[in-house]
Amino acid sequence: MKIKESETLELKTSTAELKEAIIAIVAIINKHMKGELYFGIKNNSEIIGQMISDKTLRDISKAISDSIEPKIFPQIKEIEAEGKKCILVSFEGHESPYFAYGKAYLRVGTENKQISIKELERLFARKNESLWEKQISERGLKEINTKVLKEYMKKANEAKRIDFEFTDVRSTLNKLGILKGDKLLRAAEILFCDNNSLEVQAAVFAGTDKVTFLDIQQFRGNLFNVLKKSESYIKEHMNWRADLSGSRRIEVPEVPTRALSEALVNSLCHKDYTNLKGNEIAIFKDRIEIYNPGQFPEEVKIESYLKGEERSILRNPLIANALFLSKDVERWGSGLKRIYEECKANEIKVDFKILKTGFLVTFYRKKSALGGIEEKTTQKTTQKTTQKILGLIREKPNITRKELAEKIGLSEEGIKFNLNQLKKQKKLKRVGPDKGGHWKVIEK
Numbered sequence: 001m002k003i004k005e006s007e008t009l010e011l012k013t014s015t016a017e018l019k020e021a022i023i024a025i026v027a028i029i030n031k032h033m034k035g036e037l038y039f040g041i042k043n044n045s046e047i048i049g050q051m052i053s054d055k056t057l058r059d060i061s062k063a064i065s066d067s068i069e070p071k072i073f074p075q076i077k078e079i080e081a082e083g084k085k086c087i088l089v090s091f092e093g094h095e096s097p098y099f100a101y102g103k104a105y106l107r108v109g110t111e112n113k114q115i116s117i118k119e120l121e122r123l124f125a126r127k128n129e130s131l132w133e134k135q136i137s138e139r140g141l142k143e144i145n146t147k148v149l150k151e152y153m154k155k156a157n158e159a160k161r162i163d164f165e166f167t168d169v170r171s172t173l174n175k176l177g178i179l180k181g182d183k184l185l186r187a188a189e190i191l192f193c194d195n196n197s198l199e200v201q202a203a204v205f206a207g208t209d210k211v212t213f214l215d216i217q218q219f220r221g222n223l224f225n226v227l228k229k230s231e232s233y234i235k236e237h238m239n240w241r242a243d244l245s246g247s248r249r250i251e252v253p254e255v256p257t258r259a260l261s262e263a264l265v266n267s268l269c270h271k272d273y274t275n276l277k278g279n280e281i282a283i284f285k286d287r288i289e290i291y292n293p294g295q296f297p298e299e300v301k302i303e304s305y306l307k308g309e310e311r312s313i314l315r316n317p318l319i320a321n322a323l324f325l326s327k328d329v330e331r332w333g334s335g336l337k338r339i340y341e342e343c344k345a346n347e348i349k350v351d352f353k354i355l356k357t358g359f360l361v362t363f364y365r366k367k368s369a370l371g372g373i374e375e376k377t378t379q380k381t382t383q384k385t386t387q388k389i390l391g392l393i394r395e396k397p398n399i400t401r402k403e404l405a406e407k408i409g410l411s412e413e414g415i416k417f418n419l420n421q422l423k424k425q426k427k428l429k430r431v432g433p434d435k436g437g438h439w440k441v442i443e444k
Contacts, residue, residue: 004045005110008035011043014050015060015087022067025091026098027105027112029072033094040086049084060089070095097124122295132274133316136180137189144169144192145222152224152326159327178318187318190273194221199278202233206417208286213414215385223268223319230264230281237283239365255288255363259342259350263361265328266335267292270315270359277357286365293358302352305336386418390427390441397438
């Protein structure tokens with residue numbers, strides 16, 4: 001029997017180390033919500049055993065009850081390992097943060113570190129976040145998009161991650177664990193209701209900053225439709241080249257679509273839904289950014305995920321589980337690693353950045369494309385916008401920049417940029433002064 005210390009398992013020589021053991025329990029439960037502790041085993045895994053009586057087990061139970069807040073109710077039992085008596089304490093708790101002797105701790109490797117004030121604030125915030133998706137939604141069963149739910153169930157069945165089929169809305173949601181009685185949980189609202197708080201803002205910019213918009217859109221609705229629209233938006237506005245090396249023409253994207261899809265799913269899965277700020281997609285001349293307002297766990301490093309050494313810490317476990325069942329999420333904790341490896345295989349630079357307000361994934365567009373192919377992409381975006389502008393001017397020649405901005409969804413700076421481009425191309429001219437004049441479309 002080989003027992004080794006880990007992030008979820010603590011070893012103690014005897015109950016003489018009871019205080020240290022209680023600190024370890026709190027540290028583990030604050031990070032992983034459950035774990036195990038053995039008395040009678042050294043931290044080098046040597047089993048030495050210890051004297052045990054009924055009083056020993058009662059003393060452990062009382063010490064845990066008196067010293068940990070909120071209360072937990074562990075299972076404490078005598079076991080035999082290699083012919084020696086030991087004590088196994090199994091524990092779990094879902095009301096983090098927990099305190100031992102008035103202080104909070106967090107497990108880092110096999111160490112128990114006292115939590116800073118900042119990290120303690122984040123743990124309280126995470127507690128509220130984890131409760132959010134389990135709260136009762138104001139939406140009703142009739143507001144579920146049945147078509148999307150049926151499509152989801154078909155996908156989950158094909159992935160063989162679910163062993164039941166769609167029968168009716170109520171039964172299906174109940175089996176998915178996102179229904180309480182006849183009431184939807186907020187997780188169900190986000191996943192399958194068109195009327196919810198989920199929002200993604202997507203924009204294309206003329207340069208490398210946010211000064212001038214070429215296009216801007218807002219996507220709202222159930223998670224799966226928002227995801228589909230977000231993927232389509234990026235694919236439509238990025239570069240594609242034709243690979244003619246084989247017998248068939250193959251369209252190759254400048255950034256691998258699998259990496260983009262993974263980043264988008266992660267951004268919606270790990271979003272802080274208590275934060276009213278929406279997710280963002282920003283396409284610049286030199287990069288593509290995907291942002292979500294959800295804090296990255298301070299106790300782990302990005303590099304640990306890239307190496308596959310760390311487990312996923314789920315902000316929204318119900319939403320994450322639904323995405324896992326449909327195989328939109330491949331496996332827990334693998335998202336960043338998959339994005340990194342996909343980009344590395346395609347020689348695309350990708351950055352992961354922790355911001356004060358959330359988490360940002362940046363895909364850098366190849367410099368070789370910026371002179372030729374990229375100009376075509378920008379041109380395509382600009383053409384779509386200018387066609388809208390020309391159409392509105394034909395309907396109302398004295399339309400103002402402000403009115404154009406409101407109707408098209410661009411900033412006034414963005415409208416100004418496009419109007420100047422149209423004038424340079426001799427497709428549009430201004431007749432009369434700025435005030436009191438009008439636009440004239442030059443038809444060829």
